[in-house]
Amino acid sequence: MDDSIAVAPDQLVQRHAQPGRSLLAVLHAIQDELGYVPPAAVAPLARAMNLSRAEVHGVITYYHHFRTQPAAPVTVQLCRAEACRSMGTEALAQHIEAHTGCRFDVHHDAEHQHGATVELESVYCLGQCALSPALMLNGTLHAKVTPQKFDAIFAAASKRVEVTA
Ligand code: FES
Structure with missing residues (x-):
């Protein structure tokens, strides 16, 4: 650590x-x-x-909110509460895991051992229930997220990280 x-x-x-x-x-x-x-x-x-x-x-x-290590350069917080679940958030979660090669809610220490640049976290309601499924990517809220939309915003965020690294 x-x-x-x-x-x-x-x-x-x-x-x-x-x-x-x-x-x-x-x-x-x-x-x-x-x-x-x-x-x-x-x-x-x-x-x-x-x-x-x-x-x-x-x-x-x-308190899940507190972290004991710096966040990975790309962090995804996917809402897995009721409204988002009813709009397919679990299928989206599977897509995100397959696309990024990471798993949701893996202990931070374990992720850092692999030098992860991506961190996936489940959260429960982002206040966007009417526009579900919702997620935050590096602090920016995204609503009505489809697998295709996720791929696009994830690619853009990963590119920004490469540029600033
Ligand atoms: S349940 Fe997902 S934003 Fe409220």
């Missing part, structure tokens, strides 16, 4: 763990800044919040 971060964990925690702020708010702030919550921040967070390391770790792992 690559735990190298640009800022020292202590400084990171000091900056965000202000008095009166809840652990959840601090974790959100750290993730907003870095894109993930580095494991090296757990100990200073525990000290700052007067909690055990196990408690901090427990909160990070309980």
Whole structure:
């Protein structure tokens, strides 16, 4: 696991763990800044919040939202809730897995071992139920997604990653 971060964990925690702020708010702030919550921040967070390391770790792992590694360059969040399911999201999920060669909701550590540039995540409702199936690709919302539409937006995103790499 690559735990190298640009800022020292202590400084990171000091900056965000202000008095009166809840652990959840601090974790959100750290993730907003870095894109993930580095494991090296757990100990200073525990000290700052007067909690055990196990408690901090427990909160990070309980909430699916928090990640402990940077996101892959291309991340797909596919809605698998009821409205999208009724409009074929499961068939779309199979297509996406076949097309990308990745699997949904594989543990991040396992993905990084393979040097993955694509991460597939299931989410439950993106607020686009009337326009299902819906997904987010690198933070951009796409509605009424067909396999063909997915292939096109995925190709465009992959190209952007190659260009900026
Ligand atoms: S159920 Fe998929 S966007 Fe609401």
